[in-house]
Amino acid sequence: MSPPSDFSESSGFPDSGEMFHTRKTIYSVSELTSKIKNLVEDSFPFVWIRGEISNFRMPSSGHCYFTLKDESAQIAAVMFRAQNRQIKFVPEDGLSIIGLGRLSVYEPRGSYQIILEYLEPAGVGALQIAFERLKRRLADEGYFDVRRKKPIPYLPGKISVITSPTGAVVHDIITVISRRFPNVRLEIVPVKVQGTGAEDDIVAALSLVNARADSDVIILARGGGSLEDLQAFNSEAVAMAIFSSRIPVISAVGHETDVTIADFMADLRAPTPSAAAEMAVPEKSDLLRRHRALEQSLLNGFQRHFEKSNQNINDLKNRLVDPRRKTQELWLRVDDFSSRLTRLTALCVRRDKERLGEFMRRLTSNSPRALVQKMKLKLDVNKYNLATNTTIIMRRMRSIAGESTIKLESLNPLAILRRGYSVTRSLPDRRVVSHPGQVSLDQQVEILLADGQLVCKVQGKTHHGQEIV
Secondary structure (H helix, E strand, C coil), X not given: CCCCCCCCCCCCCCCHHHHHHCCCCCCCHHHHHHHHHHHHHHHCCCEEEEEEXXXXXXXXXXXXXXXXXXXXXXXEEEECHHHHCXXXXXXXXXXXXXXXXXXXXXXXXXXXXXXXXXXXXXXXXXXXXXXXXXHHHHHHCCCCXXXXXXXXXXXXXXXXXXXXXXXXXXXXXXXXXXXXXXXXXXXXXXXXXXXXXXXXXXXXXXXXXXXXXXXXXXXXXXXXXXXXXXXXXXXXXXXHHHHHCCCCEEEEECCCCCCCHHHXXXXXXXXXXXXXXXXXXXXXXXXXXXXXXXXXXXXXXXXXXXXXXXXXXXXXXXXXXXXXXXXXXXXXXXXXXXXXXXXXXXXXXHHHHHHHHHHHHHHHHCCHHHHHHHHHHHHHHHHHHHHHHXXXXXXXXXXXXXXXXXXXXXXXXXXXXXXXCCEEEEXXXXXXXXXXXXXXXXXXXXXXXXXXEEEEECCCEEECCEEEC
């Protein structure tokens, strides 16, 4: 195969002379990117792709941005908000998916990406994942808590059955209820139980029955089927409608092995529609037998009560005492209490008199006039003692003051100066001079005398008789 005419044989690149002399087509970055965008989008309008999600993020706009990767490559992926609402699971990092989308080039960054229109988990059904995620979320939020369940009435006056009007389910429920308790009113609320619109029908039926408020219990029923067939009973809207119902709800969806979100949310779950009918109403014949047994037990109880009451009356009648004897006993007790009261009163009066006499004697001995006389005598003694002690103290203090005056006079520096002594201070710092080394020759000194001071100049210095220069 011969090389192209515009490439040199030696290097594989266009010859330099030809490169600069042949006619060139020059693209701007925008033009080149636009051509690549058109080429990619025209070549791959829609493609199926498999990969693992990483770097998943969802900003406030509601669009999903993530990367799809496998062992050796990766591609940026986008899924807009309108498509996000249609997926039945929550994408997350590490989840393998299969998606349908179209390739596109994002011109501002010059990168290519895939815009996904459809997304499903790889290897696992989307409905099953959606079921498990909704079940886990509702359980975590406490909607399946037993304490939130409403009790089922023992004998309802009216039962509303929400189900398809055709098929074996409604026939089985009517047959079982009619057999067990024919007097119960039964209302059939027809709805679609699968396919488009089934979810809205069930929610509307639950709202209608609660708005009428004339039913005692609701049976939500349908026959068995695949996960897709039971999808309406696995929806969050139906689950919330069951939870919001003021009337207790019995769920009877599918066969015994089928489990739906409605079963977990209902106040009671029945394995089959026929079992739901049996749970809703008791057996009338059993109630009649129990009624007759209770009636007979009540009659026997009344009979025993009357017999026991008559026996008690007879026993009380025999134990009843003659009123006259009882009155005499009471008179004797009254006389006894009267005599005891008289004796106690006299004793209390005597004791009070004795205490009063004692108080009078003590009051006389503590007469205010006698106390005043005692206090006057005590006051005179205290005045005498105060005057004597004051005189002694004054004499002692005068003696101490004289001694202190003599000591102070002997220690007074002026007295020492008057005896001919003087104090020499160096100038200008006015420090007391006690040694010749503290002043220098020709330095002025101040000599303090008893009646003045002298300012002199040092002409010479000696220390222990030796002259100091």
